[in-house]
Amino acid sequence: MKTKKQNADFLYVGRKLLDWYQIHGRDLPFRKTSDPYKIWICEIIFQQTRIEQGLNHYRNFIERFPDVQTLASSQTDDVLLYWKGLGYYSRALNLHKAALQIINDFDGVFPTEHDDILKLKGVGKYTAAAVSSICFGKHIAAVDGNFYRVLSRVFADDFDISNSKAFHYFSELALKMMPENEAGHFNEAMMDLGSEICKPRNPLCESCPLNKECLAFNLGKIPNFPVKTKKVKATDLELHYSFVEFEGQFLIRQRKDDFIWKKLYEFPIEFPVEWEQFITKQKTIAHKLTHKNLTIQISHIRLESQDVFTEFASENGFTIINEEESHLKSFPKPLENYLTNLFKNTSNV
């Protein structure tokens, strides 16, 4: 059990962090609102995207879908289109489903209770804590990788962050540092310190407000923290696509709502064996997903008969589109890159 003195020390460190945040906190558009809808959208966008990369997406998304009603009543394709370029498209699909949940289960009003927020599709413990603390002042720590890194370094704490109890452990630690009624700002301060100063590699300790207290820094042991023992092994997966083209038009189909790349568009996978004579080139692309190493082979098939092209499309449920129309569809990143390269030289299509 901790003594009063130790808890006072924790609070002292927390206050120093807040003082630093008041002066150095980032001036971001979503920091000027406490609208839970906007905070939720920004938390989901910036989960796997750096702030600089995602800011324009955030602004465009909010402009197109300004409230939960608009988002819920929109077409999935439209939501995916505004997500284009952010990757991890399941986040967009979950946002859409959660918006419908808010309409159906919460009378269209964003839930105010932490446990209700946690019920929304795609909302995990981190996001629920961030929205609850920032919008509703709940005394909860929004623990993410930034918390793990900063706290384990400041306290030279070797608790394994791959342990399933890490979230709970570091939440408790963060709560000891969190002054009353400051949960939202405290969580934002930790996000800023973790991403701007206490970076995974080469932290800027000389500029850090906690460098006097930080044990890892003062002991010269920063590379030892955080401790992470388990690594999830990535599996290999091979995919074969055929880019089937006839005079500038090509075939696409929407993926199902399962496995990877849910609801995104893709090219045909199989084609009649006699089409092999029409393969003009093949490209192999390596692409990494979180737990998968993909090898994607794409065969460019240039058909000579329009009838064969349209018949294959209608019999197999493919849509015929051209370059311009393809810009309104969302493709998995490697297929998007393939198209971009192809369109660079329009004579290729």
Ligand code: SF4
């Ligand atoms: S002193 Fe360095 S290692 Fe310690 S919290 Fe600050 S930036 Fe991180």
